[in-house]
Amino acid sequence: MVRAGAVGTHLPASGLDIFGDLRKMNKRQLYYQVLNFAMIVSSALMIWKGLIVLTGSESPIVVVLSGSMEPAFHRGDLLFLTNFRDDPIRAGEIVVFKVEGRDIPIVHRVIKVHEKDNGDIKFLTKGDNNEVDDRGLYKEGQNWLEKKDVVGRARGFLPYVGMVTIIMNDYPKFKYALLAVMGAYVLLKRES
Numbered sequence: 001m002v003r004a005g006a007v008g009t010h011l012p013a014s015g016l017d018i019f020g021d022l023r024k025m026n027k028r029q030l031y032y033q034v035l036n037f038a039m040i041v042s043s044a045l046m047i048w049k050g051l052i053v054l055t056g057s058e059s060p061i062v063v064v065l066s067g068s069m070e071p072a073f074h075r076g077d078l079l080f081l082t083n084f085r086d087d088p089i090r091a092g093e094i095v096v097f098k099v100e101g102r103d104i105p106i107v108h109r110v111i112k113v114h115e116k117d118n119g120d121i122k123f124l125t126k127g128d129n130n131e132v133d134d135r136g137l138y139k140e141g142q143n144w145l146e147k148k149d150v151v152g153r154a155r156g157f158l159p160y161v162g163m164v165t166i167i168m169n170d171y172p173k174f175k176y177a178l179l180a181v182m183g184a185y186v187l188l189k190r191e192s
Contacts, residue, residue, distance in 0.1 A: 057083035057152035062096055063162030064107055068127030069094070072109075073154075076163035079107065081152025089113060089123055089147065094154040097125065100139045105151045108134055114144065122146055 051060040064077045081096055089095065091113050096105045108125040111133060115121050122144035126133040135143055168175040
């Protein structure tokens with residue numbers, strides 16, 4: 001029979017004693033875990049950089065964050081982008097663009113294109129679900145977008161797959177709860 005407070009007993013407050021688990025590991029196990037984590041992170045980065053090279057887009061995958069493109073795309077749809085500089089921009093095409101002064105790219109449709117004889121292209125965009133064009137979204141004094149503003153062009157999508165991203169951004173507590181559950185699962189799986 002073990003009494004509470006007896007010398008040598010350890011009753012953790014929860015089943016998630018991470019630091020205790022780390023102290024129990026020998027150096028080789030700890031190095032292995034750190035190396036494993038580093039390999040996962042570097043693999044993800046290499047895949048992302050590979051997609052950037054293959055697609056020509058600085059952001060080959062984006063999530064639709066608003067309902068401005070409904071019914072074509074809904075909030076939470078995952079878009080796959082390409083951005084090959086030689087491809088001309090045409091009216092009707094869906095582009096993702098960045099505007100100076102705004103951090104988040106916008107997904108809208110090209111409605112007008114002006115091409116000059118020297119090859120310069122300027123174009124105007126609008127969300128399918130919006131009443132007016134995007135001139136109000138561009139930086140002050142800018143009436144047209146140029147190719148340099150384009151992050152990518154929509155080539156495919158997966159419906160609603162990006163809702164997890166939206167939920168985690170809208171509800172930060174959910175993000176931390178999800179991380180805690182995943183951490184608990186990993187620890188419990190390792191113990192069994």
